[in-house]
Each structure stands twice: as C-alpha cells, then as structure tokens.
Amino acid sequence: MRPRYSLARRRAQQLLAEGGVTDAPVPLERLAELCRATIRYEPFDGEVSGMVHCRPDGGGVIGVNSEHSKTRQRFTIAHELGHLILHADEEFHIDEKRPLARRDAVSSQATDPREMEANQFAAELLMPAALVRASVEALVEDDPELTVEEAIDELASDYRVSTLAMTHRLTSLKIISSDDDVAG
DSSP, rough: OOHHHHHHHHHHHHHHHHOOOSSSSOHHHHHHHTTTTTOOOOETTTEEEEEEETTTTSSSEEEEESSSSSHHHHHHHHHHHHHHHHOTOOSSEEEETTTTTSSSTTTGGOOOOHHHHHHHHHHHHHHHHHHHHHHHHHHHHHTTTOOOHHHHHHHHHHHHHHHHHHHHHHHHHTTTTTOOBBBO
C-alpha cells in the first residue's frame, strides 16, 4: 500500500474547516471533541507516546503520555486523530519507539504507509500550509533581518510545536531550503 498523502492533507483541512480554525495554535482538544474523541493523559511505561482506540460509532479514546513534553503531546494527539480519521478499520493502535512496534526505527524512516499518513495528517493539522505561509510572510515583513533560526523558534512557539517539527514543515513546504534561507 502506498501512503495516501493527499487524502491525509485533505482530511486534516476538512477538520480544520469544520472547527473554524483560522489561526495558530490549533485547538486540538476542540477538534478532538468534533471527532467524538476523548483525550486521556497518563504516564506510560517504556517509550509509548500515544495510542488510540477506535470505537464502532466512529469516535475514540486517545491516550497520551503525560510525561512527554507539551509539544510532543500535541503532535501525538494530532497523529492519533489521524489514525482515528484515516484508519478507523484499526480498532486499537499503539505508537511507541521500540522494535516490532508501529513507531520504531523502521517507521521513523518513513516506510510504514499508515504511520506516514498519520504523520502527514498531524503536520497539516498542527501547521496548516496556508497559515504557515501567511505567518512566514508576516514575520519577514515585520523583520526582514530575521534569521532562519529566529523565525523557526518564533513559529514553533506560535504553533506550539517543536523546532524540529517546524523545521521539517518549512522544508516540506519549500519555505526554507537546504541552505536554510527563509523564502518570503
């Protein structure tokens, strides 16, 4: 199975539109409610970051590791919402960083189509392309001398994501290049 990136992006955009989201940070808890998903924060053993139980009625329960950073928790919620919306046929899903698990060294290298779809969904949900582009334009307009690192830090803070996640998003949207130039 090949990853359905455009479907993941489209479904995230639909959820954002349904939730009336027009600026950052994206209100994940409110969007989860729209999906009839309950979020539970618990300290998990090992390196479990999150899990989702998809109910037959289309809703679900998302478990989030309460010991992870707030930015990691937000990504986990968005990622598990992606599984709930895109992979409702999977009744129970656990994301962890151990061999033999869905989110392991292999899946982090983008080889598991379902994980890749959930990651694409999460990126679009947390950092919607149109909002990120508008934010970058506003930053460059406000301070043309802003360094790439400063812009990434400010955007990551505004969107409540990690600087690594924002860097990946800006690169995938071709807003920054491998030369680390902010493209206005």
